[in-house]
Amino acid sequence: MTRTRVGTVQTSLSYGVLVALAFLVLFPFYWMTVTSFKSEEQMRSLVSMFWPRPLVGENYGQLVAKTDFLKWYGNSATVAISSTLLATAVGTVGAYALARLRFLGRGFMASATLITYLVPPSILFIPLYAQMRSLGLANSLGGLIAAYPSFTVPFVTWLLMGYFESIPEELEEAAMIDGATRFGAFYKIVLPLSAPGVLAAGLYAFTQAWNEFLYALVFITDGKLRTLPVGLASFITGDVYGWGYLMAGAVLTTLPVIAAYIYLQKYMVEGLTAGSVKG
Amino acid sequence: MAVPATHIGGKVAVRGGTAAGLRRVLGPDHRMGYLFVTPIVLLVLSLVAYPFSYAIYLSMTYKLVGLPPVFVGFENYVRLSWDGFFQRAVVNSFVFTFGSVGFKLVLGVVMALVLTSPIRWRSFWTGVLLIPWVAPTVVSALNFLWIFDGSLGVLNYVLVRVLRVMPQGVGWLSEPGTAMASVVAVNIWRGFPFFGISFLAGMKAIPGELYEAAAVDGAGTLQRFRHVTLPGLKNIMIIVVLLSTIWTFNDFQIVYILTRGGPGGTTMVMPVLTYETAFGAQRLGEAIAVALYLLPALAVTIMVLARYMRKGRKR
Numbered sequence: 001m002t003r004t005r006v007g008t009v010q011t012s013l014s015y016g017v018l019v020a021l022a023f024l025v026l027f028p029f030y031w032m033t034v035t036s037f038k039s040e041e042q043m044r045s046l047v048s049m050f051w052p053r054p055l056v057g058e059n060y061g062q063l064v065a066k067t068d069f070l071k072w073y074g075n076s077a078t079v080a081i082s083s084t085l086l087a088t089a090v091g092t093v094g095a096y097a098l099a100r101l102r103f104l105g106r107g108f109m110a111s112a113t114l115i116t117y118l119v120p121p122s123i124l125f126i127p128l129y130a131q132m133r134s135l136g137l138a139n140s141l142g143g144l145i146a147a148y149p150s151f152t153v154p155f156v157t158w159l160l161m162g163y164f165e166s167i168p169e170e171l172e173e174a175a176m177i178d179g180a181t182r183f184g185a186f187y188k189i190v191l192p193l194s195a196p197g198v199l200a201a202g203l204y205a206f207t208q209a210w211n212e213f214l215y216a217l218v219f220i221t222d223g224k225l226r227t228l229p230v231g232l233a234s235f236i237t238g239d240v241y242g243w244g245y246l247m248a249g250a251v252l253t254t255l256p257v258i259a260a261y262i263y264l265q266k267y268m269v270e271g272l273t274a275g276s277v278k279g
Numbered sequence: 280m281a282v283p284a285t286h287i288g289g290k291v292a293v294r295g296g297t298a299a300g301l302r303r304v305l306g307p308d309h310r311m312g313y314l315f316v317t318p319i320v321l322l323v324l325s326l327v328a329y330p331f332s333y334a335i336y337l338s339m340t341y342k343l344v345g346l347p348p349v350f351v352g353f354e355n356y357v358r359l360s361w362d363g364f365f366q367r368a369v370v371n372s373f374v375f376t377f378g379s380v381g382f383k384l385v386l387g388v389v390m391a392l393v394l395t396s397p398i399r400w401r402s403f404w405t406g407v408l409l410i411p412w413v414a415p416t417v418v419s420a421l422n423f424l425w426i427f428d429g430s431l432g433v434l435n436y437v438l439v440r441v442l443r444v445m446p447q448g449v450g451w452l453s454e455p456g457t458a459m460a461s462v463v464a465v466n467i468w469r470g471f472p473f474f475g476i477s478f479l480a481g482m483k484a485i486p487g488e489l490y491e492a493a494a495v496d497g498a499g500t501l502q503r504f505r506h507v508t509l510p511g512l513k514n515i516m517i518i519v520v521l522l523s524t525i526w527t528f529n530d531f532q533i534v535y536i537l538t539r540g541g542p543g544g545t546t547m548v549m550p551v552l553t554y555e556t557a558f559g560a561q562r563l564g565e566a567i568a569v570a571l572y573l574l575p576a577l578a579v580t581i582m583v584l585a586r587y588m589r590k591g592r593k594r
Binding site for chain 2: 124154
């Protein structure tokens, strides 16, 4: 009897904590969305604080009409998609080699990749900027596409190494006894089996590139070439401090990431835990 | 495992001679291996190793933007050591980092515990709690900039007008007394889900028999947590705490967007100081010296962490 009562108390406590945490996590997003539909007057007068009244779309209209927001959207998409494709391709083959193939220097290269993943961008951004400048890639999306693999590739590689290591080696050995080449075994057996892992890694590379701020802030000086995070942040340094359209921009910047996340949550949660820490 | 190594990738072995010698030295899969890792090696060399070495060189120069560097040895580092503003940034960085990481650790354990307790819609709750980790950090920082706003912010509105616990609003980010706590809070908000999800994975890996055995021996909930859960999570905790320490120490966006290091330098942390020195004051050499000042500590942390991460994989 007491045992089940202890259980009930614990479960209610769990729900209480969950609701509190969920509130803390979701409130900023709720607040951002509500703000984006409020009119300028309502915001100043502090009436009907928690719901837009009247509910207006003018912030979104202004954002599209008066700022370079749509351009930034395109820039972010270009940069994030190109660097994701690059990182996933390079990372997948590299991770397979480092996880499975036997060759001299493998252990060293695996460690080097991991260490690269841990080197923080705050150390690299100035020399990388100098490098991009001397290559003529400063102030261009090409510079960002060239620089983003510095963090996406090591991450994708490390994540997928864990994934490939979890696939039983016997499958490939069996295929090779049946006459498949080493490459054939990789292409026909391992790759299809790892599709969820590759998908998760690609999604993470995408969100990292989509969310990246420091390199984009430093490399890009032309207002039209900004990516979304830098563009949004530039609203607060401008003289017009329009919270309405700033929050409208925040909503639209968050949408693709959250949509992808809701749709593919299972893969992303599994991928993260398999790749980052779990044995 | 029953297949002898020489049978794998058999064709090359039959040729014999130098090919066999190469195979013995470079390993049986060296051709495909080197082909597959070449792109990574090139990227790592050009995007990390080279810039990193160049950074070390630049930190020993007097360099203004657009002018050639002049070598000055360790002068930048020595000068920084006596610079009061820099010293404060170092202290701030440690306060920011350890304040954040400590709370993230506690909240992460709480999150993992409630997500492993018998609840409905577990994956829904997991998904919701992970949102701060996947959402763009700039967006989150801007959200909190708005929430913390001194005159129109919702936090002051709730505290002053709804709950009536304060007579008047606080400029959370503009007053020296609250600015650091506010940026730390945002960093905790963004980072605790990663702790939680990692501990959740760790807890799932602890064999259920251990809990059963502990229960048979009469251990209560707290004792099981203390003697089964915590020891089982030890490795993951070390990894996550070290990872987060590196990330938090080098976090730029949250502080840059919320306070830019202000008011009066009370939240100036090293990455923001690096940026301001480089692109505000245009002193590149000194800026990189700021970024690299704690390199020995960072290198040790990375080495220890890499060792734990590789060990975690081999289990």
